[in-house]
Amino acid sequence: MSEEIKSILEVALGDEESAMVHISNFMQEYQSVKKVKAALIIDVQKGLEGTHLTELTICDPLEKGIQAPYMATNDMVVRHMPEPGDYLVLYDDGYVSISPAKAFNDGYLPVRGIAGSDYLMDFGAAIDFVRSGAKIARKGWNGKGMFVVYQKGYPEGIPCNKQTAEAWGMNEGDLFKCRPYLQLKTADGSHCMWSPSVSDVLGDDWVIVNS
Known part of the structure; x- marks a missing residue:
């Protein structure tokens, strides 16, 4: 060291x-489950003549056909000089930084992954993603178009409708509180509340769904 x-x-x-x-x-x-945007760095031109800039050639990590130059300032590269394979990362607040490839790949999965992709994870990681707003599914599910989402429920309550009131012995319009839950889109397009089976919890073939 x-x-x-x-x-x-x-x-x-x-x-x-x-x-x-x-x-x-x-x-x-x-542990972070925040979403960021990132481009793959495929070329680095250090110390452009007459400037304090480093030119990076970047591209979409999943669709590498279109490339673009990006001028990185000295303060961006002073701690880590980027190399091809590293990432240019954009955060929600507009902050831009450079991340070494291993650190980025260990911490993030592409949200644009789809069922059947190579980006597999265990249920613990899948829960982190679904709670942050992603749709998740198991690669091994046979039903077409099935996925799970996180519903925040109504912890403060909402006025219940007639059907809910009759089911629970309440008066229509009474305050009805509902805790957060998971909801499944089924193969026939309908929706239902969902609880994972033991196989689901122990499965390591969970993916992010783009739909």
Whole structure:
């Protein structure tokens, strides 16, 4: 480990220079399920003459036919000089950064994946995605067009309609509270509340559905 990297990863305890500890001792673990947009970097031209810019050639990671140049500023590349295979990442707040390929691929799956694609995950990862708004399905499901979505329910309640009132012995218009639930689009196009089976929970063939 270089001295530069070591200095970034350590903090001092008190005034003792010798009492250096790794910064991870002051951190908690977090897991992200946020969505970002990213382009694949396929070429890097460092230090363009007369500028402080680095020209990146980027393309859609899933459709690599169209390429475009992107001028990265010095502050974007000072910590990590991009290489072909890395990613240019755009966040919801407009912030743009460069991510090494391994770090990005370990943390993100393409939302545009479809049932039958190569991007498979276990149920734990699928639940994280469905709660963030994605549609999920198992690659092994036989029914065409089936997928699961997350419904937020009505935790604060809504006025119940006649059918609900009769089913629950309530008065029409009474406040009806409903907790969040999972809903399945079935092969015939209808919808129903859904609970996973043991096989679903243990399955590792979950995919993101684009529909």
